[in-house]
Amino acid sequence: MTTAPSFPAARAAGCPFDPPPAIRSLQEETPLARVRLWDDSTPWLVTRYADQRKLLSDPRVSADITRPGYPSPTPLRGGAISFILMDDPEHARLRRMVTAPFTIKRVEAMRPGVQEIVDDLIDEMLAGPNPADLVTAFALPVPSLVICQLLGVPYADHDFFQDKSNVLINRETGPEAKAAAGAALSEYLDELIGEKLEKPGEDLLSGLTERIRTGELTRQEAAQMGVLMLIAGHETTANMITLGTLALLEHSDQLALLRETDDPKLVASAVEELLRYLHITHNGRRRVAVEDIEIAGQVIRAGEGIILANDIGNRDPDVFPDPDRLDLRRDSRRHVAFGFGVHQCLGQPLARMELQVVYSTLYRRVPTLRLATELSEIKFKHDGSVYGVYELPVTW
Numbered sequence: 100m101t102t103a104p105s106f107p108a109a110r111a112a113g114c115p116f117d118p119p120p121a122i123r124s125l126q127e128e129t130p131l132a133r134v135r136l137w138d139d140s141t142p143w144l145v146t147r148y149a150d151q152r153k154l155l156s157d158p159r160v161s162a163d164i165t166r167p168g169y170p171s172p173t174p175l176r177g178g179a180i181s182f183i184l185m186d187d188p189e190h191a192r193l194r195r196m197v198t199a200p201f202t203i204k205r206v207e208a209m210r211p212g213v214q215e216i217v218d219d220l221i222d223e224m225l226a227g228p229n230p231a232d233l234v235t236a237f238a239l240p241v242p243s244l245v246i247c248q249l250l251g252v253p254y255a256d257h258d259f260f261q262d263k264s265n266v267l268i269n270r271e272t273g274p275e276a277k278a279a280a281g282a283a284l285s286e287y288l289d290e291l292i293g294e295k296l297e298k299p300g301e302d303l304l305s306g307l308t309e310r311i312r313t314g315e316l317t318r319q320e321a322a323q324m325g326v327l328m329l330i331a332g333h334e335t336t337a338n339m340i341t342l343g344t345l346a347l348l349e350h351s352d353q354l355a356l357l358r359e360t361d362d363p364k365l366v367a368s369a370v371e372e373l374l375r376y377l378h379i380t381h382n383g384r385r386r387v388a389v390e391d392i393e394i395a396g397q398v399i400r401a402g403e404g405i406i407l408a409n410d411i412g413n414r415d416p417d418v419f420p421d422p423d424r425l426d427l428r429r430d431s432r433r434h435v436a437f438g439f440g441v442h443q444c445l446g447q448p449l450a451r452m453e454l455q456v457v458y459s460t461l462y463r464r465v466p467t468l469r470l471a472t473e474l475s476e477i478k479f480k481h482d483g484s485v486y487g488v489y490e491l492p493v494t495w
């Protein structure tokens with residue numbers, strides 16, 4: 100057991116888009132292997148796509164962070180961040196209350212507004228200093244503005260909530276700092292909900308206050324759901340915008356495809372392929388077995404932790420031939436970048452639409468967009484639960 104390799108593992112120098120080589124070897128040789136975490140616990144790491152999907156849809160597998168054996172990515176365990184870390188029926192009860200705004204129909208109705216946000220931000224970037232940091236000038240504001248509008252959170256507070264969510268999703272920050280950031284965000288959402296209880300608007304949080312009034316939901320549950328959606332709604336998409344842009348700048352033939360097309364099907368396929376190829380939620384889905392489970396010739400015992408490494412799952416050659424090649428024309432719709440099973444990403448229609456608008460607009464409107472530094476100078480978020488870059492200096 101002491102020989103279990105450390106997880107998360109390091110990526111290879113010079114290969115910022117590829118999963119760590121140690122994890123790839125496990126996929127080839129030991130698809131169900133013990134790995135060692137920060138607390139010396141040794142959960143199972145599942146590296147093959149088919150096993151991952153089986154386990155993620157198995158009711159004997161729990162997402163409840165409070166269960167003994169749960170493979171926590173950091174020392175902070177308490178204070179479940181809403182339904183993402185709960186099991187059914189509680190998970191389903193809460194998730195059901197917020198599914199309506201994320202249906203494809205409702206999300207499509209938001210597309211013209213998102214296009215306007217994207218166009219305005221590009222106008223501002225082009226009128227501002229050159230070079231610019233694509234993260235602050237464009238990639239963070241797009242999803243932050245969108246999720247703020249949808250939830251009914253004032254965008255003017257973005258420095259506050261972006262700062263707190265950065266602390267929460269960074270693996271290296273200590274438990275005290277994390278607890279303080281979580282408490283500050285919960286308090287902030289609780290105050291907002293208080294205001295909306297008095298004066299409801301048309302937004303998602305106001306919709307939740309109606310359920311507080313009818314007794315279906317507590318104010319604390321509503322605040323926790325708000326925190327979850329605020330963080331999930333901007334961090335992930337922002338990193339997909341910057342890392343996606345960087346990957347395209349490094350694959351100029353693929354960038355040219357996007358720059359020259361006005362075919363929405365190709366744009367949609369490019370979004371799926373970039374989601375597959377980059378897989379930004381790179382620390383794996385965390386679960387714990389509640390019963391013994393036989394899989395891949397092994398038995399996972401009740402109470403043992405399980406990590407589904409979906410990043411390498413998206414590079415499984417049994418499902419995606421030549422998996423390390425970025426190929427915007429391939430059909431990658433079966434990827435697991437949004438997870439799988441009951442916890443599959445609630446915001447995926449929104450994320451897809453935002454990325455389609457961004458990828459179909461940015462490179463066409465700024466055809467000379469290029470890096471203003473060397474790839475080797477770029478600082479990657481190896482320490483975060485969401486992968487990406489801290490800054491992306493670009494010029495045009």
Ligand code: HEM
Binds near residue numbers: 380441
């Ligand atoms: C490219 C962008 C995004 C990526 C890659 C992504 C990825 C994921 C993944 C992998 C999960 C599954 C977690 C698990 O099984 O443990 C998830 C869940 C979730 N995501 Fe996203 N996400 C993105 C955007 C969004 C957006 C825009 C929202 C909007 C609010 C959102 C809200 C959520 C929520 C609420 C859950 C929990 C679902 C549940 O537990 O039932 N995500 N996301």
